[in-house]
Amino acid sequence: MxxxxxxxxxxxxxxxxxxxxxxxxxxxxxxxxxxxxxxxxxxxxxxxxxxxxxxxxxxxxxxxxxxxxxxxxxxxISKPEHFGRKDSFDMHIALETESLETLKAWQDKLNAAGKTCLGPVDHGFVHSVYMYDPNGIQVEITCRAKNGEAIMVEEAAHAREALAAWTAKTRPQKESVFGAERLDKRGRG
The missing domain is CATH 3.10.180.10 (2,3-Dihydroxybiphenyl 1,2-Dioxygenase, domain 1)
Structure with missing residues (x-):
């Protein structure tokens, strides 16, 4: 069993x-x-x-x-090229705080310590500030928007349709860059 x-x-x-x-x-x-x-x-x-x-x-x-x-x-075995700034779409860490007020207080503290802390950025469901750590990794401090949970529930209702539409729209471009075999690896390697 x-x-x-x-x-x-x-x-x-x-x-x-x-x-x-x-x-x-x-x-x-x-x-x-x-x-x-x-x-x-x-x-x-x-x-x-x-x-x-x-x-x-x-x-x-x-x-x-x-x-x-x-x-x-x-x-x-570490090399300097391991530590260039990563594009936030490639890698970032998002740490959550409880409110927009606390988010702004974190931003003030970090800016006062000499870190460039950009934002806040309103993403609709969250608000975020951004900086880089000493290793080139973008660190985001974020808080949920007041209606963030409702937005996520609403998005969940049509997430599969949005994913299918995006896949159909972007597949030809991705095939030209990566090849169809790379895009169809489910269950293989």
Whole structure:
């Protein structure tokens, strides 16, 4: 008898590479107020055919909900090109605060600390401010709009139709860039 699958409940942690653990700690702990929860020095063979184990420090910052942001400090194979500013569509971290007033207070604090914190941007369902961490990752602080939950319920009602329409509209462009095989990988690799 196999174990029944239960729905996945939450993100335990999201992990990223960092330039320097101490610089990353300063940003996430001193500026953003997240608790440094762990720092594991590890030496692990992930089976990546590197010819050696990966030696790194894995640091964790605890969020208010008990989940974590984690970072790998691995100077043995890290390169400067790993840390250019990421386009926010490629990677960003969005941390939630409880109100627009608190969001603006965070923005004031971060700007006063010398971080360029842009926004607030009204996305309809949330309001957000943006900055970059020391590793080139865009960090968003966001709060739900007063009617944000209602907007999400309304969007859920037609999300599949919107996705199907977008797929039909953009498929030819994507095929010319990526090829049909790349777009049809369901269940393969």
């Amino acid at each position: 196999s174990t029944p699958l239960t729905p996945l409940g939450n993100v335990h942690h999201a992990a990223y590479r960092c330039v320097d653990a101490e610089q990353t700690r300063w940003f996430y702990e001193d500026l953003l107020g997240l608790k440094l929860a762990a720092a594991f020095e590890e030496d692990i063979d992930f089976g990546e055919n590197l010819g050696r184990n990966r030696h790194f420090l894995h640091i964790f910052f605890e969020l208010a909900d008990g989940n974590y942001l984690a970072f790998f400090d691995e100077p043995g």
